[in-house]
Amino acid sequence: MPKDSQMPVQVSRRQLLKGALIGSASAGTGLPFIAQAQTAAANTAALNPGNELQAGYVFLMPAEASFVEALADHMVPADQLTPGGVELGIPTYIDRALEGSWGKGDRMYLQGPWDKGIPTQGYQLPLTPAQLYRAGIAATNAYCIGTYGKSFDLLEAVQKESVLKDLNAGKINFEGELPSKAFFTILYQTIVEGLFADPIYGGNANKAGWKMVGFPGVIATHTLDMAKFKNKKYTGPTLSIADAS
Amino acid sequence: MSPIKRTRALRLSRHIFPVILLGILSETSQAQDLKPGESLFQVCVACHSTKAGEQGMGPSLAGIFGRQAASQPGFRYSSALKKTGVAWNEQSLNAYLADPQAFAPGNRMPYSGMPDATERTDLIAYLKTLK
């Protein structure tokens, strides 16, 4: 029976985001008098389609979408710092990345013959990132069902934590012998990317990841700031590729 | 290549910036004849040509004074600069050069600004001469 928990999530995610965008755009930016005329322009930029979370997936199939959403919300939970991973668009980032050229193995040498090799020789699987992801999610869910009777997304938080820790430590042996550590490496990397890559890639919605740490983004004319902000908190705006286009 | 004359205290602050600049230019032939504005303009030459129609990393500044901002064909301006809707005159240039990001947030000129008002006046006077 397909889960329909996706539908309400998507609708409320959209609404929440629109609210968040409006809220942030009207916050005072401390711009000098002459630039106040530009604030309206900046506000419009914040409401551009590029900053809105796009519903729907092109790569992730239903069970995979549930897995990735559960993973994103578990690794990047909602708190006072940022919304949760799903609202940040991390699953959207992952979906588009897997469907895109990186997911398809662009700029990787994937030809055989293949050999497991030793760790110092790095990645030696014949799999593209998308293939690894797909196989890894299936294998992880099979493990979870075998161990807990439920797929990853339906586990309790403490059970999810245990699975992830064991994946990270390479302690889980997947059926079919897909190396679980290699899968965890790519999982974790894509979560970090979904949190911190430019929002144009689908994640880091409203630049919340950047704002969490204080990374100001793509406009970086700091020649005078080097002295002005030495040992002082930077107060400039946070701008993305969309903002600066 | 003869050594470049330089000041001892080499921290880059806006106060010694023109001194360093003039020091470097004193090695070139006509440095003594450069008006202050033209010396200051050396900050801009990596990106901006003074020849009409010559677009590079930045747009040509020939005829810049009086022109609508972000208006030259053949150069892809940022939306930020287009949206200002200003014409370049003493006031708008002064504000822009003082703090480009404050004037047009998200514009893509790789320049942090000229905090000294007298320097800006000199530079703008020079920009006026670019036809």
Next chain:
Amino acid sequence: MARNFPEVDVVVVGMGWTGGIVSKELSESGLSVVGLERGAPRSAEQDFSVPHIRDELQYSVRTGLMQDVKRDTLTIRNHPSQTALPMRKLGSFLLGEGLGGAGVHWNGHTWRWNDHDFKIRSQYEERYGKKFIPQEMTIQDWGITYAELEPYYDKFERVAGISGQAGNVQGKLQAGGNPFEAPRKNDYPMPALQSSLAVDMFGEATRKLGYHPFPMPTAQSSVPYTTPDGARMGQCQYCGFCERYGCEANAKGGPHIAVIPFAIKQKSFQLRTHSWVTQVVMDRDNKVATGVQYTNMLTGEECFQPAKLVILAAYGLNNVHLMLLSKIGKPYDPSSQKGVVGKNYSYQTGTGATLFFEDKTFNPFMSTGGLSMMMDDYHSNWDFDRGPHNFIGGATMGGGMFHGRPIEYHPVPPGTPQWGKPWKEAMAKWYSRAMNISSSGSVMSYRNNYLDLDPTYRNALGQPMMRMTFDYTDNERRLSIFSADILQKIGQSMNPTIMTKANPRVEPWSVVPYQTTHNTGGTIMGTDPANSVVNTHCQSWDVHNVFVMGASVFPHNSAYNPTGPVGALAYRAVDTIKNTYLKQPGALISA
């Protein structure tokens, strides 16, 4: 059949720093030159425009400006007893590709290697005795001296636009500079960059401990700068997108600014991009090169470019590959120790630590490629006694951050969970409250560290890939343990709230995490064809009209970054070509 082009005086393989230097100098002196670049053309206004270039995912994580290893890569192993496997993704080193090569996305660090490197074997033998050098260590004197190279260092620094504080100008020590540097005729073309808090703090701490810190000499422009040829460079904006990125403001020295445009101005110069050179073609007697064979990657067409002089400037590793594929010189075999091509491949080691300060604000994103304070007390300082520590070589140490790009940089104290709420809180708290200290260590050359052709794997053009066999030895492990210990002491003296432990690099070299793109050796320089591939003018001993430019000529690797001598040796070789070789083509030095 291959398409034949009209013969030219010079064909240059690769359009990075050395290819650009040679192309400019020789075309300006009236020679007909064809420059072939495997990758795509590039321009700062398009490729490095903002906001396009400010894309950490595309350019840092997915190495957008670097070599596409889908079509050509190397195979890797630590030891000859292992089977080498392809480097399937870029990792440890980030190879360049495209017009400007890695000179477009480097970090700018530019040092002057000195006689402690050029005369390494004789100096260590003299000071420490012959027995101090392990038998399997194949270091050798280069055959050149710092004094010979000095004017060319000066030239390269002006062309690349280096900002720095000199330490020794004509024998007079300068305050704030490196007291261990070899004497230089002139100061740097530009003053040192502004300092960051991290730079200030490292400087203060090391001074207190009796060390001699100085700002990193680097190719970011501290002020607007015009090169001697008239290339205009903007002032660095400290944007924090330096290494792995091209500069939007021409504020980082690069061949696409400093030399290639001047070659392009010459009618006698032709640039062909998307041109993948597959082999140097030899005459029937196998004595002289007649030109190069290449594939036009836009059409797939095979081409032959005849030339009187062939310059391999394709980056050290690709140079070695081409020599092997072209069967120039005898390939090195580690078991018999016969042959020279591929011999003495080397790399670098290093270690580092992160210091967390609850009460400081570092603003790591406000930075640039060379923004660090360095110390040379354990490298060019010949008074530093290696004896008790039992290693050959040395390490530079430094403090500062080059960037704050969040995918790559989100430091958290040791013990922080890798995900979840505590992770987020730690990232938020410490992102701007952390700074790095690190060391860069030399790696000597060894019998079993070498390059040859792989027996199994082929690239997209069907040619055997090059195989890299490399690992650290006890010498480098001892150096790294020593460096980590020093970093630990420096870090603790700064009284951080928390400090990660500086872990020495004692595991086998791995291709996975990024380290440095400082690959050296394979076509090494020397005074005797029995132990080198090129002479001190970078001319092949075997084929007088083939010159090899780049760090493949280095017989060992230093703690310093390689680009300074790479540029200087290219300029020196160009002078020899112009003033001597062309007047009477032949072996410059009788074997």
